[in-house]
Amino acid sequence: MTREPKGNPVVLDAPARAVLQVFRAKAGEARALDQSRCPVRDVLDRVGDKWSLLILIALSHAPHRFSALQRAVGDISKRMLTQSLRNLERDGLVSRQVFATKPPSVEYALTAMGESSLVPVVGLVGWASAHHDAIRDARLAFDAKEAAMA
Amino acid sequence: MTREPKGNPVVLDAPARAVLQVFRAKAGEARALDQSRCPVRDVLDRVGDKWSLLILIALSHAPHRFSALQRAVGDISKRMLTQSLRNLERDGLVSRQVFATKPPSVEYALTAMGESSLVPVVGLVGWASAHHDAIRDARLAFDAKEAAMA
DNA sequence: GGGCTATGGTCTCAGACGTAGACCACCAAT
DNA sequence: ATTGGTGGTCTACGTCTGAGACCATAGCCC
Numbered sequence: 001m002t003r004e005p006k007g008n009p010v011v012l013d014a015p016a017r018a019v020l021q022v023f024r025a026k027a028g029e030a031r032a033l034d035q036s037r038c039p040v041r042d043v044l045d046r047v048g049d050k051w052s053l054l055i056l057i058a059l060s061h062a063p064h065r066f067s068a069l070q071r072a073v074g075d076i077s078k079r080m081l082t083q084s085l086r087n088l089e090r091d092g093l094v095s096r097q098v099f100a101t102k103p104p105s106v107e108y109a110l111t112a113m114g115e116s117s118l119v120p121v122v123g124l125v126g127w128a129s130a131h132h133d134a135i136r137d138a139r140l141a142f143d144a145k146e147a148a149m150a
Numbered sequence: 151m152t153r154e155p156k157g158n159p160v161v162l163d164a165p166a167r168a169v170l171q172v173f174r175a176k177a178g179e180a181r182a183l184d185q186s187r188c189p190v191r192d193v194l195d196r197v198g199d200k201w202s203l204l205i206l207i208a209l210s211h212a213p214h215r216f217s218a219l220q221r222a223v224g225d226i227s228k229r230m231l232t233q234s235l236r237n238l239e240r241d242g243l244v245s246r247q248v249f250a251t252k253p254p255s256v257e258y259a260l261t262a263m264g265e266s267s268l269v270p271v272v273g274l275v276g277w278a279s280a281h282h283d284a285i286r287d288a289r290l291a292f293d294a295k296e297a298a299m300a
Numbered sequence: 301g302g303g304c305t306a307t308g309g310t311c312t313c314a315g316a317c318g319t320a321g322a323c324c325a326c327c328a329a330t
Numbered sequence: 331a332t333t334g335g336t337g338g339t340c341t342a343c344g345t346c347t348g349a350g351a352c353c354a355t356a357g358c359c360c
Contacts, residue, residue, distance in 0.1 A: 043278035043285055044203060053194060066308050077348050082309065092288025102356050103307030113284060120273040127270040128194055134263060138242025216337050227319050232338065252327055253336035305358080310351105317346070323339085330333080 046091060051076055051084040053121060056110070059094065060118050063109035093117055196241060201226055201234040203271060206260070209244065210268050213259035243267055 046052055051073065058064060058072040070081050085108060088094040093114035099105045110118075196202055201223065208214060208222040220231050235258060238244040243264035249255045260268075 041204070043282050044274065045200060047274060047278065048197075048200060048203065050195060054191075067306080075348095077350085078309070079311090079348070083347095090289050090292040091285045092292075098308095101307080103354090105307060106309090113281060113288075116281070117277060120270065120277040123270040123273040124194065124197060127267060128197065131263060131266070135241045138263075139240050142240040142242075217335080227321085228338065229320085229340090230318065233318095248337095251336080254326090255336060256338090301360100303359090305356100307355085308353105310353085312351080313349095315347085317344100319344085320342095322341085325338105326336080328334090330331100 043091075046087060047117065047121075049084065049087075051080055052088060053124075055081075055084055055088060056093065056114060056117060056121060057125075059108060059110045059114070063107050066106050066108070069108060088114070196237060197267070197271070199234065199237075201230055202238060203274075205231075205234055205238060206243065206264065206267060206271060207275075209258060209260045209264070213257050216256050216258070219258060238264070 054073050054076070055069065058069060064072060066081070066085075069085075070076060070078065073081070076084075085094060085096070089096050089108075092111055095109050095111050097107045097109070099107065204223050204226070205219065208219055214222060216231070216235075219235075220226060220228065223231070226234075235244060235246070239246050239258075242261055245259050245261050247257045247259070249257065
């Protein structure tokens with residue numbers, strides 16, 4: 001026992017499993033070849049970045065200028081906004097265009113690739129919003145159990 | 151020009167856009183109500199964590215013991231592994247089971263919710279692996295342009 | 301003119317956070 | 331007795347983040 005095969009149905013469909021297999025293969029191969037230079041992992045690092053997703057989502061609505069973007073995201077510092085935008089621009093997800101107005105303004109917009117990244121992102125957001133109640137409950141239960149321990 | 155409406159076709163389908171709308175609504179409402187306590191955002195924080203995704207993916211193959219997990223992920227420190235596992239467990243994505251063997255062993259496995267999280271995760275991984283060539287090229291181009299500036 | 305706004309950033313500094321590695325207690329095999 | 335393997339914790343160090351000052355420029359108001 002303690003090892004009973006769980007009865008819950010497989011959640012992943014065939015294409016999802018296929019993608020996972022591809023990922024495992026790439027991860028393994030990359031690790032074998034060149035430790036820590038797995039391409040999928042570094043892309044994930046960027047997408048997984050706290051601010052990048054938020055910026056992408058803000059830009060999904062419309063192009064934004066620097067300070068409009070800062071206001072849209074809410075609690076991001078200029079420093080991190082600059083840095084995240086640089087990374088996003090470097091990765092080709094966001095375009096930067098300077099307008100030679102008196103105080104020069106800069107407009108950031110999603111590129112085609114940036115827009116395409118929204119597809120998996122909304123998947124994630126959808127999952128998150130579908131499960132955040134369950135997660136909150138799990139956290140409460142966990143914290144209660146932990147408090148009981150102490 | 152510099153402002154021509156881009157001709158690229160809309161990438162998001164209707165359900166995706168709907169999810170995005172929901173996210174924007176939640177984000178806005180949460181920010182209005184209680185700055186920085188947006189539920190979607192904190193779930194995203196966890197999923198977006200560098201190690202959580204890797205752990206989830208490792209566990210998707212089979213349950214792992216602590217040190218097996220560390221070997222599977224590769225370059226994670228015990229400290230971060232412990233911490234990430236605690237968070238994942240707290241959120242109800244991963245279960246922890248202790249076996250009273252002579253050196254007690256601990257087995258971590260995905261819960262049903264953890265498995266369900268793989269669906270959006272593979273979406274992300276799929277996107278990443280589909281685009282990492284383009285991203286690598288974009289980075290090269292960006293770095294070259296930057297070097298030319300200097 | 302002096303101060304205020306707003307533009308897009310950069311710079312600095314303190315503090316939070318991640319990492320590597322030692323260490324612990326236990327047991328089996330050598 | 332040493333070595334290795336179990337799951338962690340603890341500490342010391344270094345990196346990264348966030349808040350805010352600062353820059354140059356051009357209105358605007360008084």
